[in-house]
Amino acid sequence: MNTPTRITTTAVTLGLAMAMLAGCASTSADAAPTAVSELRLGYFANVTHAPALVGVEEGLFDEALGDVTVQEQVFNAGPAVIEALSAGAIDAAYIGPNPAINTFIQSGGASARVIAGATSGGAALVVRDGIDSPTDLAGTTLASPQLGNTQDVALRSWLKDEGFETTTSGGGDVQVTPTENAQTLTLFQQGKLDGAWLPEPWVSRLVIEGGAHVLVDEGELWPDGAFPTTVLLVRAEFAAQHPDVVEDLLEAHLAALAWIDENPDALPSTINAALDAATGKPLADDVLARALENVTFSPDPHAEAFAALVENGVAAGTQKDGSIEGLFDLRALNGLLTAAGADKVDDAGLGAKE
Template identity: 30%
Template sequence: MTPLRRSTSLSFILLTLVFVVAALIAGCQPDAATQQEKLIRIGYQKFGSVSILKARGTLEKRLNPLGYRVQWVPFPAGPQLLEALNTGSIDIGHTGNTPPIFAQAAGSSLVYIGAGSPKPQTEAILVHKDSPIRRVEELKGKKVALNKGSNVHYFLVKSLEKAGLRYQDIQPVYLPPADARAAFAKHSVDAWVIWDPYYSAAEVDLGAKTLVNADGITSNREYFFATKAFSEKHEAEIDILLDELKKSAAWFAKHRQEAASLLAKQIGMDVKAVDRAIRRSDYGIETFQPAIVSDQQLIADTFYDIGLIPKQIQVKEAIWSKGIQK
């Protein structure tokens, strides 16, 4: 064999070995899709059923043996959480009743996978402890802080309507909770529409007065969501999540003081404020009955009528097929 042919043969053998080794290495590594399937990313807020579930650590005990790792991602409010869900940054999350209306109107691929029990006493319109405002009617022309698109948005609209005012009669100041609290503390706004535990913290820390809560105005349910793609591939995992949420709700009903301690530590808030919020909270997971869907549809229709969303939507189109009760 000539030196040239010998060199060519050796090169061919070495190149073949490189491909073989590369193939073996690739075969030992899980592909990106497999890695993605083994990670469940859950968005959560400072308060609610998902926060309690996270604090208890029971979901991991169910999913870890199946090869899944749970990643918890915090959010200041529902609109931000659902934006992350829409972009695929998380797989599952929870919000109040209003954020999914804005998200669906914007074309989000979210699906409702569960509904919580009503909690109307956990959101309110607050005024300063020295405020002369005593009635909702007196908010006309006033600056009112709220997180745009959050659960309190609908509550504010209906509260004004009940008082004979239009949304255009106030000056809405759109701020996330932390910024809204700062503005409220400085008296830069006249009122603040907010939910627990920020609501209870404002009462404890700032002496804020409740002008009106949502009792008799809106149900203020908590809802649970997944991306459409995740719901189609992970039905069993969603069933486990909902089952653990139900168990956490049952545990909460019997261990409110312990729940307050767990949440206070987890969210870095004074236990006195958290305990106050806990005492007016109620948790439970319900199947999507037609009445719940109609309640959400009413919010969607209201927002379209007053121009807060650009098009009419059908809430039932975003309900997980397994989650609705005929």
């Protein structure tokens, strides 16, 4: 099946990835590498986490990390990932930007670092028949994946801009009910929810399987339609102690992006194989095709959007205000990109200094 997938030019080719896998000196000199036997990696069984799914299914993490065993753990939403990361139960994760911001601010910058982007786009507010404009949302009940996750913040922020009050306890003019994605689909099909702000493939599942329609494509709210959906986050202590392993993880990540770029026809079956292995529930072909039309895969984390994301989280009442200077450490990523002849990505002045 030839599925149209939007891939940015910064997603390098397979040949480029192999050049990077040949080796590049680590740019992290803060700590000498120490021995480690495993890397515990979290990700979601979502289309927006396709680089992780491809990396697992195609064996790219195992190839790049060599003797370091990769232990994968599947999560449903970002706040649960942050709990695991903060407890030292995982070392790195594919995650939405708002939970990454939350942990950084709450820890005073000590908890984690964004080391790469992964996915842009692929989130929307979908609603039932009879809701055709924001004014129709008064008194409705909408779902988000989890309180404080990236789509939850986007929904609450957008509702506030439209003049609706929400509360984190489910009150206000529009009731926002954080709900696990699969349960959201069931409740929507039963008529117990009026809509939801979700990532792919759940947007497409509600549209195709639940008869929903898109009221707001989140891309319409951002300049040039570009907004971060998934980034690669590493626990700061792990990064300081094992910079060589982090670099190997980045090599695998870039190899996964390269594989996606080079194999658009094979991408749907690879994603479905990974989803089947992780959850036992592959996607219908039409759902997967629609979902892939709405996402872009790239190592660019769109750091320029993060200041607005902080404002949105504060306005939504799901996070504290605070500085995110130092949230990004793209030095190893940019070292690999430069060595491979690719363009660097920008940290918008929010990164580790040389």
